[in-house]
Amino acid sequence: MQPLRLYVDAQFTSPYAMSVFVSLHEKGLAFDTRTLDLDAAQQQAKDYTELSVTQRVPTLLDGDFALSESSAITEYLEQVYPGTPVYPADPRQRARARQVQAWLRSDLLPIRQERSTLVVFYGAKMPPLSPVAQAAAHKLLSAAQALLAGNPAYLFGEWSIADVDLAVMLNRLILNGDEVPAELVAYAERQWQRPSVQAWVNLQRPAL
Numbered sequence: 497m498q499p500l501r502l503y504v505d506a507q508f509t510s511p512y513a514m515s516v517f518v519s520l521h522e523k524g525l526a527f528d529t530r531t532l533d534l535d536a537a538q539q540q541a542k543d544y545t546e547l548s549v550t551q552r553v554p555t556l557l558d559g560d561f562a563l564s565e566s567s568a569i570t571e572y573l574e575q576v577y578p579g580t581p582v583y584p585a586d587p588r589q590r591a592r593a594r595q596v597q598a599w600l601r602s603d604l605l606p607i608r609q610e611r612s613t614l615v616v617f618y619g620a621k622m623p624p625l626s627p628v629a630q631a632a633a634h635k636l637l638s639a640a641q642a643l644l645a646g647n648p649a650y651l652f653g654e655w656s657i658a659d660v661d662l663a664v665m666l667n668r669l670i671l672n673g674d675e676v677p678a679e680l681v682a683y684a685e686r687q688w689q690r691p692s693v694q695a696w697v698n699l700q701r702p703a704l
C-alpha cells in the first residue's frame with residue numbers, strides 16, 4: 497500500500513501543517529513529508545495546484561485522494577484510520593473540539609499577525625502587542641481559562657488534537673514573553689512535551 501504523504505511548509509512553521517503532522521504521529525500512521533518553499537511560491541506550482549485547489553499547506557495525499565484544510569484532514573484521518581483517536585468520542589465533546597479548532601483558525605487574527613509562529617519555532621521576538629492585539633489576547637486567555645476551568649490536564653478529559661492547536665496559539669504569546677496566567681503556561685508546556693509535538697518542534701529547520 498502507498499504510504500500517506502503530507503505536504504508542509506519548508507520552515508515547518510505552519511500551525512496547520514503541524515496539527516496534521518501530530519495527528520498522523522498520534523495515529524501511528526506511516527507517512528512521508530514533502531516540503532514547499534512558500535516564499536518561493538512553490539504552492540502555486542502547477543503540480544501542487546492540481547492537488548490543492550487552495551494552494552496552501554497542509555495537503556494530505558492518501559493514494560489518489562488529495563485533501564487540504566487541516567481540520568478537514570484530521571477529521572478524514574479520524575474516520576478512515578480510527579485506531580488511535582485524536583478527537584473525543586463523546587459527540588458533544590467532539591463538537592466542542594471542532595469548535596475550538598474552527599475558532600482558532602478563524603478568529604484572533606491580530607495575534608496571528610503580531611505573533612507569527614516564527615516566535616514559536618524560531619525563537620523570534622516581536623514588539624509589544626498593539627491595542628487590537630491586546631484585546632485579542634485578552635479574549636484568547638479568558639476563553640482558554642473558561643475552557644480549562646479547574647485546570648484539567650486536557651480540554652476534554654483525554655488528550656485531543658484541539659489541545660495542540662490551543663497550545664500553539666498560547667505559545668505565540670508565552671514564548672514571546674507576553675503575560676499569560678501560570679496555569680495556562682503549565683497547560684501549554686504539558687502539550688509541548690508530548691512526543692508527537694516534540695517530533696514537529698525538533699524538525700531540522702533551514703536558517704532564515
Ligand SMILES: N[C@@H](CCC(=O)N[C@@H](CS)C(=O)NCC(=O)O)C(=O)O
Nearest residue numbers: 510511512534552553554565566567
Ligand atoms: N485553513 C487552512 C490554513 C492553511 C494556511 O493558511 N496555510 C499557510 C501556511 S500557515 C499557507 O499555505 N500559505 C501559503 C499562501 O497563502 O500562499 C488550514 O487549516 O489548513
